[in-house]
């Protein structure tokens with residue numbers, strides 16, 4: 001996907017900046033991950049102390065699909081230990097989903113879920129188009145793009 005980070009609680013005061021800096025320290029730990037497991041079992045509110053812990057869990061459960069959710073006020077895995085209403089989403093990326101299957105009528109190299117380096121050129125152009133349309137008007141800076149396709153692409 002293509003993403004830009006949007007802060008839900010926005011303020012320009014220096015103290016707010018200090019708070020958000022402090023928050024960055026355990027940003028990863030408060031991030032929700034959701035897994036789709038075998039037989040369409042959907043598991044929400046997974047969170048991890050470190051990327052290594054996430055990696056271990058992925059190796060253990062081998063999910064079919066991974067959704068990266070919002071950053072919450074508390075660790076999603078410990079949401080039941082905080083007062084009701086205190087557990088809230090604080091930050092979430094704005095995601096533009098560019099689906100390669102939408103390019104099937106203009107690409108000759110691949111089709112459906114297949115993707116090669118030529119396809120990435122189309123993806124890059126799409127990102128530039130979105131950038132041109134949004135930066136300045138709605139976004140303060142160009143979009144980042146993660147070239148990461150989460151999920152099993154080899155479902156042939």
Ligand SMILES: [Zn+2]
Nearest residue numbers: 109110116119
């Ligand atoms: Zn291709």
